[in-house]
Amino acid sequence: MEHRASVRLAAPLLAVLLGLTAGCTGTTVQGRPGASGLRDPYFPRAGNGGYQVEHYDLDLAYDPADGQLHATAVITARAEQGLSAFNLDLSGLKVEGVDVQGAGARFNRTGNELTVRPAKDLKKGEVFRTEIDYSGRPKPVVDPDGSKEGWIAGPDGAVAVGEPVGSMGWFPGNHHPSDKATYDITVTVPNGYEAVSNGELRSRRQVEDGQTEFAWHSPEPMASYLATVAVGKFKVTTGRTASGVAVYDAVAPGEEAGSAPALARLGEIVEWGSAKFGPYPFGTAGSIVMPPRTLTYALETQTKPVYPGAPDEELVLHEMAHQWFGDSVSPKSWKDMWLNEGFATYAEWLWAEDRGGVSAQRRFEAFLAGDTSVDPHADGDWDAFAPASPPGPDKISDDPVYYRGAMVLHRIRQEVGDAKFFGLLRGWAADHRHGNASTADFTAYAERRTGHDLRTVWDVWLYGEGRPAAPAVTPAPAATPTPAAG
Structure with missing residues (x-):
């Protein structure tokens, strides 16, 4: 004990001596190493x-x-x-x-x-x-x-x-x-x-x-x-959306025909997202289509998502939705991945709903029932863990982050109604534009913005373990479709 006490007394003295030494040499000790x-x-x-x-x-x-x-x-x-x-x-x-x-x-x-x-x-x-x-x-x-x-x-x-x-x-x-x-x-x-x-x-x-x-x-x-x-012998095409956002598409040889239908909708997707989520957050948009087998996945790289071969319309919609949710509003930590993937997945549901396809409510019910006739992912492991708590770094891109994350958003919509829900989406994208946010930031913001106590949604759907039971709520009516410009 005496030895430890003498060390505590010596440390300040050593600091003084070091300061005197630095003063003698005309330098000032002012920095320390940054964390690794x-x-x-x-x-x-x-x-x-x-x-x-x-x-x-x-x-x-x-x-x-x-x-x-x-x-x-x-x-x-x-x-x-x-x-x-x-x-x-x-x-x-x-x-x-x-x-x-x-x-x-x-x-x-x-x-x-x-x-x-x-x-x-x-x-x-x-x-x-x-x-x-x-x-x-x-x-x-x-x-x-x-x-x-x-x-x-x-x-x-x-x-x-x-x-x-x-x-x-x-x-x-x-x-x-x-x-x-x-x-x-x-x-x-x-x-x-x-x-x-x-x-x-x-x-x-x-x-x-x-x-x-x-x-x-x-x-x-x-x-x-x-x-x-991306480096390649791409075919490059350029254009603009109806609101003037510059579009730059780079497509690998042999992928032009397969990519054309989905990329032709890119401008419409940007305009639809701008109406649904608020102004498009960047000055440019576009796509990079790589040769097949270069990659095994697509990624929402900012302004120009990368695709592993010709994408379909749903994939383009998903990656472009990330421009609002993930790219402009980015996660504070990798534990917050559902704020990226749950939002982009729910955007897919909204896009289909607005175009007379399967409604978000019907898709939500299909996941609860495991009905793959509505959505092929409905019988997957979407309930394996809570979307806000992936069990490890190898799980941050698993089904619960995407599909149960989307279901969390639909539960909020059911609780607060369409007017408040879509106001929440637009407000979240606007108030955190070009910044970072955590799950805690979102839950606090959602309750403040909607005026609803959403603790049951968080406890059961966002943080709860196991498969939740069907909620005892009256489903919110389908939103009025958002028109797409162009």
Whole structure:
């Protein structure tokens, strides 16, 4: 005990001595290392503490012939504390040099953590610029559920997808959805290839040695898992929706005919969503259709969802609904995935309902009854766990997150009626536009916005275990169909 007490007394004295020593050398000890993870419930090492990124400027050169990526990332961030060191998430790839505020910085790698030590400590509130040169052959990142993400190379191109943590496979960053930033992504590829990314194509120009440079700009904040780059010999078409949103579709050879019917509805979907959920949150929309077998899933990459071959109309609707729910309003943690997938799934139900198809009420009843004649997913494992509490990181994309998540929304609709329910959807999208939100944020907002006590819905449907019984409520009438412009 005496030894422990002497340590407690010595610690302040040591701090004073260190301060005196620093004063003698003309320097001030003001920083400490930022955390190497944000303690996400499912991906605790994802993201990093001590700073928030404001902007990514990525300059990439990729040749499909050899699969080599040569890149420079310039990251502008704001220090949230004094920083003597900070971490970036990066998987694989060779780091060739790091500068912070224009001066060379020391760095080291441990697993997926790139630790950077600036030549001079960063002050709290300081906006600082970090430049990282890196290269190599990117390798896919394997998810806990066995699926692949990150940089996926195909026989004649590549695509980058990042949910949940795959973006660290192609650029260094603060890879957690709670840290959103704006982006400029420049991609140089051999002539004959297209390079597609998020946002607006600012320029396309020929550069030396038979290369073409594509410069893309995303002015709205974006979570890093939604950033994408696709390289291929795409057929590109452009246009505008009825309200003027620019549309950019890139379709792999051989997928044009199969994609045409669904992509022809994209403008209508944007206009319908704008009427249903509030103004479309971005300046551009579009699609990236990859060759089949490149990917096994679609992803709502911001402004241009990626599809694994020709999509159908329902899939395009789902991924575009994510532009409101998931992309603009992003989760605070990966435990909040139902706020992405439950909302996008319910949007599918609303789209069908508004077009004279199966109503959301009938679909809800079909899931309770396991009636696959109404919905092929109705006899799945949608009741395996509560949508707000997936049992682990390998379950965050399982059926309960999608279908029981949608049923939670329908239960709210049953309880509050259509007028308040659709006001809730529009308000949620507007009040959290380009931000982040948690399940707790949503439940509090829903009760405040509708004026209803929804504890039974939360306890039974959102957090409850097992299959809920059919609710003893009078079903709300079907909503008045939302007209689609165009």
